[in-house]
Amino acid sequence: ETGVTQSPTHLIKTRGQQVTLRCSSQSGHNTVSWYQQALGQGPQFIFQYYREEENGRGNFPPRFSGLQFPNYSSELNVNALELDDSALYLCASSLAQRFGGSYNEQFFGPGTRLTVL
């Protein structure tokens, strides 16, 4: 089975621009979660998608948005980029039954390193 993949690996943008990051889930997984990891910090939960619907959100502004497609791949979109958005963005997939219910381990991709200048 293939693992979680993310693209691109690295990205450089300027303040005010928009960015789209992509994630392909592990085969058979129906849930995708996105995290932001600043340098020296632990990953911070952005949001989760379960069967194409947002299914939980962390403390991030609306300019962070996402999509999950019928094949369970996902996109993270960030509008109006700010310098503080520079971070490693991690995607994780899992096979979840329902939000808040039985939990299965999350499989993380290698991340996309975003630099905002």
Added chain:
Amino acid sequence: DAKTTQPTSMDCAEGRAANLPCNHSTISGNEYVYWYRQIHSQGPQYIIHGLKNNETNEMASLIITEDRKSSTLILPHATLRDTAVYYCIVMYSTLTFGKGTMLLVSP
């Protein structure tokens, strides 16, 4: 989700057991204890999780105290490849990572 407290860093000699503690005194009855680790420049990797009982898998053992207010992750025979940041997470629905414990395994 309940908050966790972990030491900032720990050292361990290769081949010895690494015991990583975690305090989670505000854990509620339906929250699980999870451990993930993150090797430099990689995404986090799931290790183990438990609710009340001690758990063991091919990677590690998880010991949860009877009152569930603390737990210990045990790597029975640490290797150099176990050098990583280890995160203890208490959750019901989403993962909330703290800063974790930086475990350095030395020859």
